[in-house]
Amino acid sequence: MKLGNINHIFFDLDHTLWDFDRNSALAFERVFKFRNIPLEINDFLEIYMPVNFKYWERYRNDQVTKEALRYGRLKDSFDLLKFEADKDLINDIAIDYIEYLPDHNHLLDGSKEVLDYLHKSYELHIITNGFEEVQHKKLNNSGISKYFTTITTSEEAGVKKPNKLIFEAALKKSSATPESSIMIGDNFEADCTGAQNCGIKPIFFDYYGNKENIDVMHIKTLNELKTYL
Structure with a gap:
């Protein structure tokens, strides 16, 4: 769908x-x-x-x-x-x-393929709790920074996911609305619950296969995003 x-x-x-x-x-x-x-x-x-x-x-x-x-x-x-x-x-x-x-900059299977696919139709952004000085290096060194219009870190926002203020900061930075946005991440509380609290639809990336019964859209591989987007 x-x-x-x-x-x-x-x-x-x-x-x-x-x-x-x-x-x-x-x-x-x-x-x-x-x-x-x-x-x-x-x-x-x-x-x-x-x-x-x-x-x-x-x-x-x-x-x-x-x-x-x-x-x-x-x-x-x-x-x-x-x-x-x-x-x-x-x-x-x-x-x-x-x-x-x-x-060291190995990406998860399907990362570049999915980013290439999504970049043609959507504006892409990062919201991360990782440390400011490290996350930008990861994006640059792995060759994927070019895909993202904005990058919002918790240190920049002053709060961490799942606090809705970091999502609001990312929305403001990207000139996006909650209704026109999707959040994709592997931490159910930080990424999904946090996004929902801000009115953003989440897609849970169940990378470790730990959650079976969840009430949000979820994927086990990145390529499954093509089902929804």
């Missing part, structure tokens, strides 16, 4: 277009090699990924700062792995990781 009266499409970036899991693993491999960290990357990631997820959830809810997120997710992961690292080493790793992350 094609959706009518849509002129603007807002995308999340990480886990929606940009392959965060793969790129993050490559960045940590490089950091660990540079810092001579004697941990198997897969063992580390098995612990780190759920810890990181919880820290981002707390960050969205304004329970931790950006600095506390960057430090705490590493400190907690190392503690669980019983790897001793002092504060200076953890801070160095955190800085290295953020520096190296946008150097």
Whole structure:
């Protein structure tokens, strides 16, 4: 079923277009090699990924700062792995990781194909909770910045998804209306609930296949967007 009266499409970036899991693993491999960290990357990631997820959830809810997120997710992961690292080493790793992350720019399957397809008929935009200094590098280095008319980050807006103020800021920046817009993202609360609270129709990208019964449009691959748009 094609959706009518849509002129603007807002995308999340990480886990929606940009392959965060793969790129993050490559960045940590490089950091660990540079810092001579004697941990198997897969063992580390098995612990780190759920810890990181919880820290981002707390960050969205304004329970931790950006600095506390960057430090705490590493400190907690190392503690669980019983790897001793002092504060200076953890801070160095955190800085290295953020520096190296946008150097790896694998996209999720179908990203460029879908962007090419949608770009012909719609204005495309980004709304992201990711850090300002990193997200623009990801878009530029992966070669997809050319598709987007506007990019709205949570640091620029002063609030994070799902706060409706970031969606209102993105609408104003793009001269779009809620009725003429769609939001596509992988985080149900941040992207879908947040968009709905602002009057924007959401499409949930169920990338991890975690949700079966949901009451919004949803896709499991990016190419499925052609069903709706």
